[in-house]
């Protein structure tokens with residue numbers, strides 16, 4: 060069942076129930092009121108008659124009957140009877156009472172003092188009246204023609220009006236549900252038209268305050284994030300293909316030129332060496348891309364273990380030293396934490412090692428002395444590893460961008476080999492380890508890359 064139907068049904072059900080209950084209450088209240096009012100009138104009629112009968116000696120019973128029948132507030136088909144203590148009908152405003160009142164009933168009235176009872180269409184009141192040492196049982200009965208006809212009228216109005224009212228409620232419910240859901244229907248239409256090709260489209264945010272407007276606003280924020288992510292993805296693919304295509308095109312044209320004529324053995328060797336360089340660079344790039352994809356995985360899917368970070372760092376340094384024998388590594392042990400637990404954290408050894416290698420490699424390759432100064436320390440409970448160099452530094456406005464994939468600062472392009480994915484990989488790895496990377500740079504003097512880990516103390 061769709062929300063429109065559900066809303067209509069619920070609205071109709073609630074409103075119709077209220078209407079039915081209200082009508083019922085009005086009817087019952089009116090019925091009760093009529094009854095009580097009629098009994099009051101019966102009582103006052105009985106009392107008037109009794110007062111005249113008992114207290115005014117001079118009134119002859121026939122005269123009393125005439126007075127009774129003609130008094131203005133007489134009730135339709137009114138009958139007033141007075142029984143004395145020996146159950147003898149002492150007075151009646153009619154010669155033919157509507158029914159017999161057996162002594163048992165009269166006794167019940169004497170016990171109860173006042174009794175109301177129905178006799179078909181007639182309502183009857185029995186009460187005890189005492190005066191001048193005499194006790195009478197008065198029975199007044201009459202037919203409430205006007206009251207009952209009013210009540211009947213009310214019932215007809217309710218029975219005819221109620222279905223009409225319910226029909227109007229259902230109709231109003233449908234319109235109400237349609238109006239309430241109209242903004243959602245609009246959002247639905249707009250969302251249906253948004254595809255990967257037009258992620259720049261936004262939903263109408265209406266008055267920007269109600270719940271539906273907030274839904275549209277949140278949806279727009281999500282679209283913005285999606286659009287940005289999509290752009291990053293697209294530019295990544297574009298940059299990656301560019302990075303792969305350029306060396307491949309260079310290799311192809313070199314091979315075409317070299318194959319144009321027969322060369323000497325030395326020349327072939329030189330070409331093959333140059334090709335090997337290019338292949339190595341390409342394989343470095345593809346490895347980097349693969350790692351970048353792997354580091355984008357969620358943390359749960361990666362193998363995280365308890366690690367001694369100093370050991371990972373020394374192993375990474377040894378690995379890099381083997382690959383680049385001309386690099387110098389200066390360890391500063393001055394602030395090295397003494398407590399082993401301070402150096403323990405939960406992480407992925409291979410990924411951490413790749414991050415360390417990248418930072419040490421950058422420090423060495425961008426500084427003329429090819430030296431990196433490495434230190435390990437604990438500050439305010441967080442483990443800090445810093446890589447400092449004496450290179451050219453990074454312009455302040457470029458520091459944010461160096462973590463973007465394929466971004467390289469202008470002045471290194473063509474001078475130092477690289478693809479611009481090392482730092483973006485580092486950043487991803489660091490984030491996977493719930494840590495931060497901070498860069499401090501002084502142009503012309505060098506820079507420091509600091510990794511801050513919230514150390515995971517074990518035992």
Ligand code: ADP
Nearest residue numbers: 421422425450461467468477478479480481482
């Ligand atoms: P790559 O080194 O392959 O170019 P990275 O992602 O590692 O790629 O670095 C991105 C850019 O940041 C580099 O191209 C360089 O311009 C700058 N950079 C990184 N490390 C340093 C450093 N230690 N000194 C100066 N510039 C650096």
